[in-house]
Amino acid sequence: MSCLQKRVKNVAVLISGGGTNLQALLDFEAKGGLKGGKIALVVSSKSDAYGLVRAQNAGVKTAVVTKKGVELSQFEASLLSLLKENEIDAVVLAGFLVILSPEFVANFKNKIINIHPSLLPSFGGEGFYGLRVHQAVVDSGVKVTGATAHIVSGEVDRGEILVQKAVEVKEDDTPQSLQLRVMQEAEWVILPEALNLILSKD
Ligand code: GRF
Numbered sequence: 001m002s003c004l005q006k007r008v009k010n011v012a013v014l015i016s017g018g019g020t021n022l023q024a025l026l027d028f029e030a031k032g033g034l035k036g037g038k039i040a041l042v043v044s045s046k047s048d049a050y051g052l053v054r055a056q057n058a059g060v061k062t063a064v065v066t067k068k069g070v071e072l073s074q075f076e077a078s079l080l081s082l083l084k085e086n087e088i089d090a091v092v093l094a095g096f097l098v099i100l101s102p103e104f105v106a107n108f109k110n111k112i113i114n115i116h117p118s119l120l121p122s123f124g125g126e127g128f129y130g131l132r133v134h135q136a137v138v139d140s141g142v143k144v145t146g147a148t149a150h151i152v153s154g155e156v157d158r159g160e161i162l163v164q165k166a167v168e169v170k171e172d173d174t175p176q177s178l179q180l181r182v183m184q185e186a187e188w189v190i191l192p193e194a195l196n197l198i199l200s201k202d
Contacts, residue, residue, distance in 0.1 A: 006036060008036060008038055009038075009089035009199055010037070010041070010086060010087050010090075011034075011038065011040060011088070011089070011090045011195065012039075012040065012041040012042070012043055012083055012086065013025060013042050013092045014044075014098075015043070015045075015049055015052075016045045016046050016051075016095055017046070017049050017050070017095045018050050018051060019055070019095065020095075020183060021094035021115055021188065022051045022094045022095075023051075023188075024187070024189075024192060025039060025092065026058045033192060033196070034192070034195065034196065034199070035199060037089070037196075040060070040087075040088065041060070041062070042054075042060050043063045043065055043079065043082060044064050044065075045067045045075075045096065045098050046066075051094075052064070072098075073101075075098065076101060076104045083108075090111045090112070091108055091111060092112075092191070093113065094191065099156055100152065102154030105152055105153065105154055110160075110198065112151065113149055113151055113191075113195065114149070114152050114159075115149050115187050115191045116133075117134065117145075117179065117182050118137060118146065118182075119146040120150060120157055120158075120161060123140075124148075124158075125156050125157050126156050134178040134179045135175040137175075138178060142169060144166050144168060144169060145166070145167055145182060146164055146165050147164065147165055147167070147182055147183075147190055148164045149162045149163045149164075149190045149193070149194030151198070162197050162198070165190050166186075167181055167185045167186050
């Protein structure tokens with residue numbers, strides 16, 4: 001490899017559930033959309049997460065690091081050694097339900113991104129996850145919501161915003177119908193874009 005050629009960066013996607021955002025990333029990569037990186041590892045905090053099946057179907061290596069009954073420091077130590085063993089350069093939190101400590105995040109400065117299902121800083125922070133976010137949006141009466149892809153910093157949902165996309169809130173929306181539209185119209189679109197943004201930086 002000449003010194004002008006850049007090494008392909010290894011990306012790990014961290015999940016806890018269904019993995020539709022992971023699927024969007026895998027599809028994006030399969031279409032040749034991912035620039036300068038490859039999804040090298042999928043880690044789930046839950047052994048029964050369907051996202052693991054999605055990864056296996058795409059031929060991507062998987063691992064489970066259980067959070068249940070384990071101290072955060074121990075969980076993070078196991079996760080960190082796994083990421084190091086696999087020479088991971090960038091990390092995507094895609095429906096990952098563990099809040100990582102500032103100490104852990106410091107190991108991958110500006111190289112961890114998260115997808116959040118609202119237009120941050122609105123409807124974000126601790127306690128705003130899953131359907132709770134969309135319930136709060138519906139209850140508030142706002143007419144526009146969306147999704148935000150951002151850098152993960154030491155503070156929940158407060159890192160630098162990379163990409164946002166707005167989604168209309170309809171009169172008859174339920175938290176469930178809104179969740180689906182936000183995923184389809186915003187999350188699955190902007191998360192791959194945000195990954196390319198961090199991969200393009202040294
Ligand atoms: C998404 O709504 C994402 O914004 C949030 O958790 C959900 C995960 O869905 N952080 P999936 O596992 O990617 O299907």
